[in-house]
Amino acid sequence: MAVRGRVCRVTPSTVARTPAPATPDAPLRTWGGTHSWQPARRVAPRDEGELGVVVADAAAEGLTVRAMGAGHSFTGAAVTDGVHLSLDHLSGIEAVAPQPDGSSLVTVRAGTRLHDLNRLLAALGLAMRNLGDIDRQSVAGAISTGTHGTGARLGGLPTQVRGVRVVAADGAVRSASDAAAPGSPDRELFELARLGLGAAGVLSAVTLEVVPAFWLRAQEEPWPLDRVLEELDEYVDGNDHAEFYWFPGTRRALTKRNNRATVDEIEAWAAARAGGLGAVRTAGARARALLDEEVLSNGAFEVVNRLAFAAPGLVPRLNAVSARALGAKTYVAPSADVFVTRRRVRFVEMEYALPRAALRGVLDELDAWLRASGEPVPFPVEVRFAAADDVWLSTARGRETAYVAVHQYAPMPHQRYFSAAEQIFVAAGGRPHWGKMHTRTAEGLAAHYPLDDVARVRADVDPGSVFRNAYTDTVLGVAAG
Numbered sequence: 001m002a003v004r005g006r007v008c009r010v011t012p013s014t015v016a017r018t019p020a021p022a023t024p025d026a027p028l029r030t031w032g033g034t035h036s037w038q039p040a041r042r043v044a045p046r047d048e049g050e051l052g053v054v055v056a057d058a059a060a061e062g063l064t065v066r067a068m069g070a071g072h073s074f075t076g077a078a079v080t081d082g083v084h085l086s087l088d089h090l091s092g093i094e095a096v097a098p099q100p101d102g103s104s105l106v107t108v109r110a111g112t113r114l115h116d117l118n119r120l121l122a123a124l125g126l127a128m129r130n131l132g133d134i135d136r137q138s139v140a141g142a143i144s145t146g147t148h149g150t151g152a153r154l155g156g157l158p159t160q161v162r163g164v165r166v167v168a169a170d171g172a173v174r175s176a177s178d179a180a181a182p183g184s185p186d187r188e189l190f191e192l193a194r195l196g197l198g199a200a201g202v203l204s205a206v207t208l209e210v211v212p213a214f215w216l217r218a219q220e221e222p223w224p225l226d227r228v229l230e231e232l233d234e235y236v237d238g239n240d241h242a243e244f245y246w247f248p249g250t251r252r253a254l255t256k257r258n259n260r261a262t263v264d265e266i267e268a269w270a271a272a273r274a275g276g277l278g279a280v281r282t283a284g285a286r287a288r289a290l291l292d293e294e295v296l297s298n299g300a301f302e303v304v305n306r307l308a309f310a311a312p313g314l315v316p317r318l319n320a321v322s323a324r325a326l327g328a329k330t331y332v333a334p335s336a337d338v339f340v341t342r343r344r345v346r347f348v349e350m351e352y353a354l355p356r357a358a359l360r361g362v363l364d365e366l367d368a369w370l371r372a373s374g375e376p377v378p379f380p381v382e383v384r385f386a387a388a389d390d391v392w393l394s395t396a397r398g399r400e401t402a403y404v405a406v407h408q409y410a411p412m413p414h415q416r417y418f419s420a421a422e423q424i425f426v427a428a429g430g431r432p433h434w435g436k437m438h439t440r441t442a443e444g445l446a447a448h449y450p451l452d453d454v455a456r457v458r459a460d461v462d463p464g465s466v467f468r469n470a471y472t473d474t475v476l477g478v479a480a481g
Contacts (some may be wrong), residue, residue: 002186028084030071031136032348033410034437039066039084046089048165048173048204056204058083059466065169067202068403069138070113073145073435076471077197087111087140090204093120099209105162106210110140110203127213129337130154130241140203145435146195146395148403149339150243150384152236155396158195159389163207164202166193169466173204185460191392192457197434199458199479207446215261216241216338221328225251229360236356236385241298241339245380246363248370249316252323254380258339263333269332302345304377305409312376312412319378347379350418350437351405352430353395356385359402364395365424375417379407391418393449395431405436434475442477451477 029036040063045051067085068078078084081450090425097105104126105406108117114135121127131148137147148156149181163177166189180187225246228235236242241258261269299437300444308315354362363381370377386396406421408414418437423433431439431448442451458479462468465479472479 005426006460028068028071030074030078032072032074032346034074034348035076035079037079037081037133039080042086044086044089047383048090051085051087051090051202051204051242052167052171052173054083054085055167055169055466059169059171059464061125061467061468063466064468065202065466066421067110067140067198069111069141070136072134073141073437074138074437075145076469077145077435078141079471080469085202086203087138087202091116092130093117093124094205096124096126104210105207107163107205107207108139109205110138113137114142115340118340121210122213122334122336123155125213126210128157129160129211130157131336132157133339133341134343135336135340139206139208140198141435143206144193144196144198144203146393146433147435148384148386149241150386150403152385152400153243153387154241154396155387155391158391158394160208160210161194161206164190164193164203165205166461167202167204169201169462169464174201174461177207188453188457189461192454192461195391195393195434196454197393197472197476199454199467199476200461201467214335215262215266215332216335217330218266218334219255219257219259219330220326221255221257222323222326223252223253223255225363226251228255229363232359238287243382243384245382247319247323247380248367248377249319250323252326254323254326265332273360278464305345305412308376309409309411310377315376315378322380334459346410347407348410348414348418348437349405349407350421351382351403351433352422352425353386353401353403353433354425354428354430356400356402358430359383359404362404362424362428362430366404366421369420369424370417371477373416373420375420376412377406377417378409378412381406392454393434395433398450403433404430405433411460441474445475455479 019317027036041154043054045054050068055065064080064082065085066078067087074368088111090109092111092112093105099105114137117139118135130151132149143157145159146156146158166174168174174189176186176190176193178190180190189200193203228244238255239259243256244253246253292342304318308318384403386401388399389396393399408417432440454476468479
């Protein structure tokens with residue numbers, strides 16, 4: 001695809017290498033354990049040419065084709081009884097084209113994992129403008145399901161896509177970009193391929209707009225939930241990236257504010273490192289910071305959830321202890337190190353995109369249901385924000401958005417909690433995250449998205465319905481052909 005400016009071809013030393021997929025006989029599973037399946041055939045093409053041959057052969061045999069990256073979707077987006085593709089060999093950066101405005105267009109192979117991409121970009125002095133809080137996904141999987149971070153002036157990962165290469169059902173590679181004329185076939189292919197659950201074909205490469213590397217000042221602080229909600233507009237609009245975690249059964253939240261670090265702040269961090277302090281934290285704050293990280297993410301949090309599973313009646317007290325244990329901390333670090341959180345505790349998740357103005361009412365209703373039902377929920381509710389965008393299938397399409405994510409420890413029952421939460425979200429005009437659990441269908445989602453346009457493009461680029469599966473049939477409608 002064409003990019004503006006000087007193109008820098010990346011040397012082999014900057015190409016990421018990822019591990020081979022699991023043994024062929026093992027069932028495929030999603031990370032959260034929500035789906036398990038056995039495809040008819042598994043293939044890991046070594047390059048784009050081989051990918052085209054594999055897809056064309058499958059189509060000729062009447063088999064459907066689906067690709068899976070890290071399996072981090074909780075939905076059945078990657079499930080197939082046909083040909084399962086691993087794109088792990090299609091990894092690394094192909095080219096970098098600096099732009100006049102200081103950004104760069106970086107062409108990335110679709111199987112590149114986000115953590116590899118962050119490392120490769122950092123080596124080039126570049127970074128993603130915004131990221132989600134998990135970096136295990138592939139680039140193709142993340143953009144195809146609408147992965148997002150937080151920031152009232154920023155969109156999700158698909159808004160950072162400027163071009164795509166897509167392998168069609170006949171094995172041919174088609175390029176499309178945002179430079180194509182609105183309404184043209186190439187532009188419509190681009191619109192569906194940058195966030196379309198793989199319904200437009202198999203992504204082989206993506207061109208992303210990235211920015212010069214930057215550092216963030218991260219501030220984490222416990223607040224009363226009522227304060228967060230009363231000061232919400234100031235809190236969200238006054239920070240580059242703002243989010244919070246609310247512990248069910250309590251009125252306490254952990255706020256997280258990330259803003260571009262100044263030169264002085266970065267120099268202070270470096271001076272503290274040189275002085276043996278390790279970061280811009282006192283020794284006592286470091287101990288509290290470690291506690292906070294563990295309570296929210298991993299070791300101690302695993303213990304909390306195992307206790308909740310063994311004795312659900314303890315959950316209100318466990319949440320109260322977790323909320324009280326949180327402490328304030330501030331540190332400075334490269335952007336990707338701040339955005340990303342390690343997630344070792346297995347969970348299932350539902351997330352809905354809401355009109356931002358509806359957030360307070362939704363949390364009040366969810367709080368009331370949790371208190372009345374006594375449902376044991378040891379995971380905090382996560383709330384993030386995004387700007388309105390114009391991506392066809394974006395959950396933030398056309399409106400300022402608040403994302404509310406509910407989680408449950410994987411071994412614990414989640415159905416009653418998620419069903420109640422979903423009813424509250426839908427009544428408020430919510431849209432489900434494409435990669436997280438929900439029960440919506442195309443009939444209801446047509447009020448939010450141009451599904452007629454989606455169907456028209458699918459019929460054009462995939463007349464034989466090679467790239468469909470049960471999930472795309474459910475949420476996008478049954479493909480023609």
